[in-house]
Amino acid sequence: MSDPWKESFDHAVAVARKAGVVIRDALQNEVKVMTKSSSVDLVTQTDQRVEKIIISSVKEKFPTHSFIGEESVAAGLPCILTDDPTWIIDPVDGTTNFVHGFPFVAVSIGFAVNKELEFGVVYSCIEDKMYTGRKGKGAFCDGEKLEVSDVKEIRKSMIISELGSNRDEETVSKIFSTMKKILCIPVHGLRGSGTAATNMCLVASGAVEAFFEIGIHCWDVAAGAVIVTEAGGVLLDVDGGPWDLMSRRMMSANNKTIADRLIKEIDVFPAERDDVV
Template sequence: MEDPWQRAYDFAVEVARKAGAEIRNAGDSEIRVMTKSSTVDLVTKTDERVEKIIIGSLIEEFGEGTHCFIGEESVAKGEPCILTDKPTWIIDPVDGTTNFVHGFPFVAVSIAFAVNKQLEFGVVYSCLEDKMYKARKGKGAFCNNEQIQVSDVKDIHKSIIISEHGTDRSPEKVTKIFSTMQKILCIPVHGLRGSGTAATNMCLVATGAVEAFFEIGIHCWDIAAGAVIVQEAGGILLDVDGGPFDLMSRRMISANNDTIAKRIIKEIEIFPVARDDTPAETQ
């Protein structure tokens, strides 16, 4: 029986590489910084242009109206963020915009594909490193065509944990974020890290470079592709309260195994965030 999504998977890799080249070649004129939800939630002309290139390429390849799209910049402009049963592309054109603006060398293109609300594949192109991460459900995870696997560390004291502080600067949330980080450091663990891009952080879990990544306040487009890559590399995904992973919940821990994940979960101070699929007018 013919694989219905192999063509889409192969094309996603091609489009991600094309988008990454656009990011690398962006001139200074495109790094004019604008803001979205706050003064630290940045967007550039490159974010918007690259998303248009990705979506335009997919429509040209697969036809108008055959697939749905959830794109970070489209949602920021008011498009709905609803995951249906229809074939759906979930796109972050420039994951790590703040890094891009400042020249910090971790910027990724993240493209995922879901059918019947289930993620089928994910592609993350860390374009400044020229590392192409990809995974299909049931077929393993790869970086530059070499198969990758999570680490086998089970001792929390020998782990590196990765997280981010997000773009919400409300004092009560910042206090909880840094309190959580302090408690994890004092377990103790070998270290805490952060690349500035959720997609890259998840790929670092998948390669075994770190044992876990967690964050509250992320969006579905930040983590959809990475979710497939982590799972296909042998890792797990959970809600930060230990329950099942929910792509639209804006909170997640990905880890190499259940032992590490549950030990980190004990230290996480949870705060409320609106779901991605909650209409803006009700938030």
């Protein structure tokens, strides 16, 4: 079969859109906030509900497939990528945004087979933008082909990073010192949408040259990874080595020149891998 994952991809797009409608509707009601690893690591009933909707709909259609979902892992399920066709799901990427009504929230669905990402779907549901990428078949937003920017000079770049949810003082200092060094290169600007998935789509669209973060999880970036690479971008570890989905570290950029220049300024701090058992 020449296109074995087309049916899964089509289903991912449909279920991401359906999930986005649930999220948009939930924004009209009072949001009940709970916490996970710390007082700033937020979760809502919508995150849990949307993950259940996605997983049950996929299970019904593809009963042999496996799942790694943010809220299932938070509830104690393992976060191990096997060779099985695996759906890697963040039902609400940008939960803090969702809680505050800050208008960038995405449904992120990555799909891997034999530990290789085959497609990614990011539905930026408040903007109503559907981003997709399929291995070897390009990246698109609402049907329009995406291409990363061709900027090679760091001084002409706009960069995204995030502050994350780690409030350990030493970590926060390293995040700020990295941002200060990058800002003072100088770059044109430093931004953050509050959702890693959307940030990666902004790299793929050419709106920014790079997005990097230490502390993200595989479900935040699995879908965006396919979209960035299919738009012509690069993925690296924050030390310049090969990118690893489970490492919780990511540099995504329009090209290696920009990525390497930023990597020189990153003060790396530890983040426990996603697949630690």
